[in-house]
Amino acid sequence: MSGRSESDIEWNGASTTGVREVLVVGGGVAGLTAALFTARAGLDTLVVNHGESILRRNAHLENFPGFPAGVNPRLFADMLEAQTTRNGVDHRTGRVAGLEHFESADGEGDGASGDDASGPGFVATVGSAEGDDTHEVAAERVVVASWSDVDYLDGLDVDLREAGSKTYVDEDGFGRTSVAGLYVAGRSAERYHQAIVSAGHGAEVGITLVHDSETPFYHDWVTPEGYFTDRGREVPPGCEEVSETERRARERESMAAMREYFSELHAERQRTHPSLVEDEVGRVEEE
Template sequence: MSETTPRDALVVGGGVAGLTAATFLARADLDTLVVNDDEPIVRRNAHLENVPGFPAGVNSRLFTDLLSEQADRNGADRLAGRVTDLVVLGDDEDPLFRATVETDDGEETIEASRVVAASWSDASYLEDTGVDLRAAGSKTYVDVDDLGRTAVPGIYAAGRLTEIYHQAVVAAGDAAETAITLVHDSGTAFYNDWVAPTGYFTDRGREVPPACEEIDADERDRRERESREVMREFFAEPHEEPQRTHPSLVDDELGRLDE
């Protein structure tokens, strides 16, 4: 099976970096697909203690579920599968790529104008693209500039794959910056991803900038009610999935503990 219309952005990896990038890309109205194979490594944490906005910490499985929900609600699509190959079809001025994806239902091909590699710890699909890869022991990292661009126009990388600090909030911030860089590079009209109160721009004689929005008090209250309802639903009960550990320590490929 193959998609017939190229995506604006393909994100490889559905961990903290990949899902954060997907949210920013989708909110900029880019047609975005996330392809994810293994469970994000962050789900092995017993409890996340240093993520902003959670004063008492948060269950790591719940945290990644929240990131998935946020990407979904903002319009990103997700596909369970592994990208095994990436081919450069376009050129520097008009980038285009074709990814081969192995899924439970067989093999799919997906084309996209731009790609974000956020697939810790797999970079094998990038080997024939011209991206600069660097081996460090058992790990392989992708070389990027300060904004997440690789040596190949149209291919970006974010998160631990670029050898940044191994912290969830660092991965999220890095991915957000990389996604915004991609948005600017794509030529999409973009100022900032802001939701402002009515009149913030227009009462100062300005048009509402691209990717910004003004909302009135009723709409603000509606969104706040919705956000509280969503969070209550997610936090109503303890997370149903068991704690993870390193898979080498237990007889389970996902590292699930028998508690």
């Protein structure tokens, strides 16, 4: 398939030359965690999400570390999305209907072509939430985290694996697919269908993408003041040293946020499998 030119790309009907560094397709646990790490590394990251994460159908999330008595899965999903927004991730509601190579404005190729790729790589056709119109988004790199929809990859020569009614995207163990600049995270990569596994794989894929982009990065750590510098080392890229005053301020802020999140029962209705109720997202009738 021939590449698209930069001047063709539109968002909300307006032509734009802006190219995202990272586009994440899917706003479940894997996609949001990948986006969290790419954004914290300084990459301009957009998540496009359609529908709801299957996590929201759970009655109670009881096997995610850090919540001794479990947590409302819809609250957990809200908290994760808020965390990504706080760290610079942009969000759009819409369904990616197609993905193809993006040809740079100088016509010198199809963008990303390996670990040292620096040019635009892909253009995604995104349908609006209402389905009335489409927009286009260009990105240097794309993370597929849209279980179970991968039909939009038909325009790319990416290796897929059929398993009965399910389709998985082949990857190298770190989320890299057979198409340079295209990554896959979570259930679409045939990882176990557990929130903690999706989070871990999303983080791994996000960090892999950061390294492949040649963004200076060591670890995503917040350390006490002097952790590196008192040993005669510069603070590595991706790390931060904070004073005791700053550490306490952040702790107080986090405590206040958690008190607010857990101050009352989550208002969103319980979900179930959509085939069991007359509701497109499986909302159970309130008693």
